Amino acid sequence: MPSERATQTTPFAAMDVLERASERDGVVHMEVGEPDFRPPAAATEAAVAALRAGDDDYASSRGIQSLRDAISDYYDDTYGVDVPAERIIVTPGSSPALLLAMLATVDPGEDVVLTDPHYACYPNFVRQADGNVVTAPLDPEDGFEPNVEAFADVVDDDTAAMLLNSPANPTGAVTSGDKLEALVELGADTDTTILSDEVYHGLAFDAEEHSVLEYTDDAFVLDGVSKRYGMTGWRLGWAVCPPEYVDAVNRMTQNVFICAAPFVQAGAEAAIREGTDWLADVREEYRERRDLLVDAAERWGFDVGYTPEGAYYLLLDVSDLPGDAFDVADVFLEDAGVAMTPGPDFGSGAEDYLRASFATSTEDVREAIERIDALLAEATTT
Structure with missing residues (x-):
């Protein structure tokens, strides 16, 4: 059964x-x-070149160093934040990155707060960690931006994590820097870990995007090349981990996913460096x-x-x-x-x-x- x-x-x-x-x-x-x-032509060319060069063996479970360096440079160039490559774990898609972050932060029976509406698969990620789903409602009159007071009503000292998403699926809302900073403060006050799904970053039209990493080092960021660069089938993502979680997430990566394909990582690096x-x-x-x-x-x-x-x-x-x-x-x-x-x-x-x-x-x-x-x-x- x-x-x-x-x-x-x-x-x-x-x-x-x-x-x-x-x-x-x-x-x-x-x-x-x-x-x-x-996808950007440079990504396809780099992946093909890597395959032709025989770059199809196991790679480090953490990810190829040059790709992690490119991701680190991306955060510096885009948000002005220093994210050492050592905190970045490359995964076969951003969904595995979220699963690893969830498993690393949530013990059975603990609460995870989601917005409502939220990405349809989020509750299932919480269930894989045997956590409980708690929701904070969004209001269309606020453009579906997270309401800090609504989060404060449901986040307490027993909450394991808050899962944020901006730009958001399914609403398209972009969370302002002020609200992100306030949610970070709420997390710090209640010892609640923030998991920030930023896979749609780069696709904002009328608002300034902010990464949660601008306000704290003690948060997970989940991201990848699928949405930003039209590389959904390439299955390449990453997790930026709080320093104390890096080794634990890497151990789980070694056991569950082993590594992302190295020729795909070569394509992703080219997209990040040359796809602006x-x-x-x-x-x-x-x-x-x-x-x-x-x-x-x-x-x-x-x-x-x-x-x-x-x-x-x-x-x-x-x-x-x-x-x-x-x-x-x-x-x-x-x-x-x-x-x-x-x-x-x-x-x-x-x-x-x-x-x-x-x-x-x-x-x-x-x-x-x-x-x-x-x-x-x-x-x-x-």
């Missing part, structure tokens, strides 16, 4: 929708955060897509009252349509050929919403808007 931990692990609705949508022809895929851009101009152009295309979708949401009556400042997601309020969010997602897929993810997968605070990803092409965003325009027009005349 499957373990209780396995039984309690819930499906990922976005992937379920993707599976159904992939069985149909001509679907516009807005259900997953899959960038349509090819590439990213600037990509970010502007995302901004255009966001604006198209925000305008459409207002026209449809789905406007939540905010504009996402980062990442590539928008929550649509479909509470005025017949049925629940799952029903609406089914209609959009079956009748319009547009795939979106039902909001309840992201927490009770998103139960009236659909999450639309504008990581797909600008042409596809326009096509999806036209299809939903036609669907809603037909509904009002029948």
Whole structure:
């Protein structure tokens, strides 16, 4: 029989929708955060060169030194913070980095505070560590930014960790520096470790991004190249660990993952060092897509009252349509050929919403808007 931990692990609705949508022809895929851009050419060239050079053996579980140096330089160049390479553990994707951080900080029965809404998989990471999920609500009138008072209401001396995410999935909210600093102070006051998922950094449009590392060394940062550089299938991430956790996380990496592929690490290093101009152009295309979708949401009556400042997601309020969010997602897929993810997968605070990803092409965003325009027009005349 499957373990209780396995039984309690819930499906990922976005992937379920993707599976159904992939069985149909001509679907516009807005259900997953899959960038349509090819990675920076330098990344592909470096990975191919590494493979041709035979760089396909085991690497250090901590990660290749030159990549860790590049990551360290990135934090210095971007945020002006000194992150020694010794604190960086390279992992096969940012999800493994989060799992390691969770296992390193949470003992069975301890609380982990998430925002609500939150990334759909976060509760399952807490469950893998046998922790308890506690949530702090977000308000669309605040642009879904974390509310420090809401965190203070649920964080206490028995809380093991707070999991933050900015720019955020599914809301696109960017947390201000003042709020990050206040949450760091709350963590210090209650001896609560902060886990900061920063995998969408580099994809902010109208707000200044801040890393939690600007305010403390005693936090985990989880990041990677998947979202920023369109390298989702490369599976390359990292954890910046508080100094006292580095050896423990490395031991778990040795046992659970062994190492990230060295030729992938070569590609990631090239992306980090040479992808700045590439990213600037990509970010502007995302901004255009966001604006198209925000305008459409207002026209449809789905406007939540905010504009996402980062990442590539928008929550649509479909509470005025017949049925629940799952029903609406089914209609959009079956009748319009547009795939979106039902909001309840992201927490009770998103139960009236659909999450639309504008990581797909600008042409596809326009096509999806036209299809939903036609669907809603037909509904009002029948």
